[in-house]
Amino acid sequence: MYDIADIPDIPDQSQRIEEITVDCYGQAEELSAFEVxxxxxxxxPFPATWRDPDEPGHAEPVTVLGVESVDERxxxxxxxxxxxxxxxxxxxxxxxxDEKSANxxxxxxxxxxxxxxxxxxxxxx
Numbered sequence: 412m413y414d415i416a417d418i419p420d421i422p423d424q425s426q427r428i429e430e431i432t433v434d435c436y437g438q439a440e441e442l443s444a445f446e447v448x449x450x451x452x453x454x455x456p457f458p459a460t461w462r463d464p465d466e467p468g469h470a471e472p473v474t475v476l477g478v479e480s481v482d483e484r485x486x487x488x489x490x491x492x493x494x495x496x497x498x499x500x501x502x503x504x505x506x507x508x509d510e511k512s513a514n515x516x517x518x519x520x521x522x523x524x525x526x527x528x529x530x531x532x533x534x535x536x
Contacts, residue, residue, distance in 0.1 A: 415451045419513035427520050428528070438530060439483060445521055445530075446481050449502070453517055458508040461491070461500055475505060475514075486531050487521065 413421065413430050421427045431448050435441045455477045463469040471493065479490040479499045487502040503525045507515035524530040 415448060418448065419452055419516040424520060424523060427516070428524060431520070438532075441524070441530060442481060442483065442486065445524065446478060446487060448517060448520070449478050449487060453514050454512075456492075457512070457514050459491070459514075459518075460506045460508060461493070462504055462506065464504065473500070473505070475507075484531065486525060 412433070415431075418427050418430050421430065431444050432441045435444050453475075456474050459473050459475050461469075461471045461473045463471075473491040473493045476490040476492060476497070479488045481487055485501050488499045489502050489505055491498060491500050491505070502518060503522045505518060507518055509515060521530075
């Protein structure tokens with residue numbers, strides 16, 4: 412078992428996700444585990460790009476300030492600075508600019524959990 416801050420150093424994504432969710436029973440506990448992964452292993456603030464899935468090709472620079480909240484339906488919400496305003500974005504819509512950073516790995520692991528492992532899909536407990 413790894414310290415949570417060391418999980419991004421594991422080269423294999425499936426092994427990282429297994430480490431994150433090792434003691435979880437169901438989606439709600441997995442989502443809570445990802446929240447801990449974000450808060451304990453990410454380095455805030457960091458530059459990123461927001462990509463809106465409702466607008467293909469949309470890419471806007473933001474600065475990620477931290478985890479704002481967690482919602483069982485929407486997932487992890489990040490507090491970001493966009494221009495001179497603060498707003499909340501779902502973590503699966505944010506890409507860290509430094510693609511080799513722990514932040515990028517964590518966001519990629521979360522997107523994989525949401526999109527490929529049905530992380531936020533009702534009925535996939």
